[in-house]
Amino acid sequence: MAAKGSGQEKLDRIMALIGTEMASDVCSCYVMRAGEVLELFATVGLNAAAVHRTRLRLGEGLVGDIAARARPLVLENAPAHPNFAYCPETGEDPFRAFCGVPILRSGRVRGVLVIQDAQRRKYGEEEIEILQNLAMVLAELISSGELLSLQEIAFAAGDGDLDFQRLAGVCVNRGVGLGQAILHRPQVVLREMVADSPRVEMRRLRVALQQMFGAIDDLTNAASRMGDLGEEPVEILESYRMFAKDRGWFMRMREAIRQGLTAEASVQKVMGDMRVRMSQISDPYIRERLYDVEDLSNRLIQHLSGRSGVTVIPDDGKDYVLVARSLGPAELLELSKSGLCGLVLQEGTRHSHVAIVARALGIPVVGQCAEALERIAPSDMLVVDGDDAQVFVRPSDEVILAYRRRLQMQTLREEGLRGLRDLPAVTRDGEKVSLLINVGLMVDLQNLPDIAPDGIGLFRTELPFMVKAAHPDLMAQTALYKDVLVRAAGLPVVFRTLDIGGDKQLPSFPVGHEENPALGWRALRIGLDRPMMLRTQLRALLMASAGQELRIMFPLVSEVAEYRSARHILDAEVARLRKSGASLPEKIMTGVMIEVPALLFQLDDLLPLCDFVSVGSNDLMQYLFAVDRGSPMVGARYDGLNPALLRALRLVVQAAERHHVSLSICGEMAGRPVEAMTLLGLGFRNLSCPPQSLLAVKAMLRSLEVDRISAYLGALLDADCGNLSDRLHAFARDHEVDIGVDC
Numbered sequence: 001m002a003a004k005g006s007g008q009e010k011l012d013r014i015m016a017l018i019g020t021e022m023a024s025d026v027c028s029c030y031v032m033r034a035g036e037v038l039e040l041f042a043t044v045g046l047n048a049a050a051v052h053r054t055r056l057r058l059g060e061g062l063v064g065d066i067a068a069r070a071r072p073l074v075l076e077n078a079p080a081h082p083n084f085a086y087c088p089e090t091g092e093d094p095f096r097a098f099c100g101v102p103i104l105r106s107g108r109v110r111g112v113l114v115i116q117d118a119q120r121r122k123y124g125e126e127e128i129e130i131l132q133n134l135a136m137v138l139a140e141l142i143s144s145g146e147l148l149s150l151q152e153i154a155f156a157a158g159d160g161d162l163d164f165q166r167l168a169g170v171c172v173n174r175g176v177g178l179g180q181a182i183l184h185r186p187q188v189v190l191r192e193m194v195a196d197s198p199r200v201e202m203r204r205l206r207v208a209l210q211q212m213f214g215a216i217d218d219l220t221n222a223a224s225r226m227g228d229l230g231e232e233p234v235e236i237l238e239s240y241r242m243f244a245k246d247r248g249w250f251m252r253m254r255e256a257i258r259q260g261l262t263a264e265a266s267v268q269k270v271m272g273d274m275r276v277r278m279s280q281i282s283d284p285y286i287r288e289r290l291y292d293v294e295d296l297s298n299r300l301i302q303h304l305s306g307r308s309g310v311t312v313i314p315d316d317g318k319d320y321v322l323v324a325r326s327l328g329p330a331e332l333l334e335l336s337k338s339g340l341c342g343l344v345l346q347e348g349t350r351h352s353h354v355a356i357v358a359r360a361l362g363i364p365v366v367g368q369c370a371e372a373l374e375r376i377a378p379s380d381m382l383v384v385d386g387d388d389a390q391v392f393v394r395p396s397d398e399v400i401l402a403y404r405r406r407l408q409m410q411t412l413r414e415e416g417l418r419g420l421r422d423l424p425a426v427t428r429d430g431e432k433v434s435l436l437i438n439v440g441l442m443v444d445l446q447n448l449p450d451i452a453p454d455g456i457g458l459f460r461t462e463l464p465f466m467v468k469a470a471h472p473d474l475m476a477q478t479a480l481y482k483d484v485l486v487r488a489a490g491l492p493v494v495f496r497t498l499d500i501g502g503d504k505q506l507p508s509f510p511v512g513h514e515e516n517p518a519l520g521w522r523a524l525r526i527g528l529d530r531p532m533m534l535r536t537q538l539r540a541l542l543m544a545s546a547g548q549e550l551r552i553m554f555p556l557v558s559e560v561a562e563y564r565s566a567r568h569i570l571d572a573e574v575a576r577l578r579k580s581g582a583s584l585p586e587k588i589m590t591g592v593m594i595e596v597p598a599l600l601f602q603l604d605d606l607l608p609l610c611d612f613v614s615v616g617s618n619d620l621m622q623y624l625f626a627v628d629r630g631s632p633m634v635g636a637r638y639d640g641l642n643p644a645l646l647r648a649l650r651l652v653v654q655a656a657e658r659h660h661v662s663l664s665i666c667g668e669m670a671g672r673p674v675e676a677m678t679l680l681g682l683g684f685r686n687l688s689c690p691p692q693s694l695l696a697v698k699a700m701l702r703s704l705e706v707d708r709i710s711a712y713l714g715a716l717l718d719a720d721c722g723n724l725s726d727r728l729h730a731f732a733r734d735h736e737v738d739i740g741v742d743c
């Protein structure tokens with residue numbers, strides 16, 4: 001970069017260097033020009049005459065696809081890929097293996113760096129990483145203005161007014177939606193701030209509050225009539241209504257009116273005060289409530305001013321995407337009546353109320369899109385990609401086409417998978433596998449008939465608590481667990497006791513700020529320190545399962561003594577109920593989640609005490625690799641195919657066999673086909689995964705010979721090896737194991 005010469009000369013030299021260092025036949029750099037065109041700017045290996053001639057639009061061909069999705073693409077046989085676009089002038093016919101990465105700067109795509117080889121070559125993680133690092137260098141060169149004018153760079157990168165942009169965020173709800181932008185502008189501009197008569201203003205406030213309660217009641221009734229939404233949206237609205245009726249809120253508004261403000265101004269003042277106070281609170285649950293307060297305040301102002309429905313989604317059969325700073329759950333329910341197919345939020349997190357409602361409605365949501373309202377104009381075309389946590393603003397036709405194709409491919413795959421529902425989960429060589437699902441909300445149980453799982457391998461009991469303002473008492477919990485068992489219709493259900501703390505805060509039991517919440521006062525640790533809470537939950541589970549089998553699992557156990565204490569509390573509850581003459585479950589089984597690495601060294605002491613154990617690989621990986629699973633910077637750094645994790649899992653399988661204890665795995669990896677294949681190879685026979693992944697895992701295992709993967713994996717794990725992702729993907733391809741396509 002520092003060498004003498006023009007930008008083009010530097011780029012040519014960098015291509016030659018990369019080609020040599022990566023030992024690849026071809027190394028090319030495509031630069032994004034204004035008009036969403038990727039131009040071949042330099043190459044070694046392709047025809048020199050193609051430089052500055054070959055141009056691909058965004059979304060066109062493999063290079064366009066990488067730029068459109070801002071993601072690397074690795075292929076062993078590029079011409080066979082459906083997006084391959086043949087450019088005869090480049091002379092690329094002999095080259096099959098392909099590895100391309102986006103050149104990114106400040107989150108925007110500036111170009112694409114590609115290496116190609118004539119021989120079938122499997123590019124690994126390390127090569128991708130090296131290319132990504134080199135792409136950073138190229139991004140600087142492109143942005144320096146030595147290759148393109150600075151004005152063109154600004155336009156090409158999406159800084160120009162009408163150009164394409166990609167906004168990165170976090171996934172609040174998965175899925176993809178395409179539609180026109182509607183900007184959510186809830187604020188009504190207040191014209192009168194000071195009032196003559198506080199009495200008149202108080203009367204206005206009371207009337208508006210009554211109107212608002214009525215509107216929320218109507219919405220709650222409508223949501224409960226829409227039975228297929230599940231119960232959570234109704235519960236959220238009920239807690240919301242409780243807040244609306246909060247005396248403290250009313251008193252503060254009354255005080256502001258007494259000081260001379262109009263009713264509208266008093267609502268706004270109280271909202272502003274709360275925003276200041278609440279934004280200083282680190283507790284994620286309380287911060288989330290700020291959005292509910294803002295939603296309520298805006299509604300109240302609308303009732304006061306007589307200007308309702310500031311945001312309207314036209315009912316014209318078209319698809320729309322709503323863009324908002326934040327959104328309350330009630331408003332999402334209201335707006336979803338029309339053609340809302342996506343949501344972009346400047347704030348918003350996975351555990352927000354709006355996320356839970358979006359999940360019930362099946363609306364994809366990207367959150368934490370910092371500048372969404374500044375960068376998106378009304379009626380802009382948007383692609384909301386919840387799967388990859390990104391939003392495309394004013395995308396080209398090719399990007400739209402690429403996403404429509406992806407939706408089509410997903411639909412086709414889902415239709416194909418639906419046919420597997422009634423087929424047995426048996427591998428090609430006759431091994432029976434038990435396929436279970438992880439659920440946490442009633443809405444998740446809706447899918448049971450469509451996928452026919454063998455049971456519920458993990459019921460996360462904390463999630464229903466998270467939508468309630470008050471801690472559910474014994475009766476409420478008993479009713480909830482009974483309902484789960486009724487809906488499970490005889491399938492086994494593993495209830496996990498409250499796994500709160502960390503990023504899961506209950507409104508009724510805020511744990512407070514901790515420096516390292518994932519390592520803090522969480523899960524069973526709280527249960528043992530506050531035994532009343534655990535005892536109530538255990539009693540409710542025992543009562544709900546009277547006459548049936550009951551399976552209870554304890555989360556975040558770090559030492560055997562903790563499990564013994566939990567069992568002790570359970571035994572005391574059983575004795576208590578027996579004494580009172582209440583009917584008990586027919587059979588009680590208890591188990592432990594293996595999430596803390598310390599347990600790996602206590603398996604021979606722990607397993608004889610358990611009826612079953614289940615590996616919580618999400619947390620096990622977090623603690624094994626010391627990576628915060630929620631951090632976008634490191635969360636995806638280590639995958640489930642890392643030999644360190646696989647060796648740890650092998651220890652668990654061997655111990656479970658030694659002690660004849662039933663073993664399952666319920667982390668997300670059980671739902672990813674290649675990782676699930678690997679788990680079967682390690683000896684797991686019970687996989688518990690998210691409901692939407694179950695049929696894909698079934699397709700995989702029905703095409704797998706488990707003996708072969710076991711032998712292959714055994715050899716790999718005994719050898720000194722790096723990440724096994726490439727080899728295991730290659731195994732799947734070579735043995736025609738159906739791991740789906742990355743569409």
Ligand code: PEP
Pocket residue numbers: 458460499595615616617618619620666667668
């Ligand atoms: C896990 O840790 O793998 C797990 C299943 O539990 P959760 O994701 O709820 O922490």
Ligand code: MG
Pocket residue numbers: 555595616618619
């Ligand atoms: Mg966990």
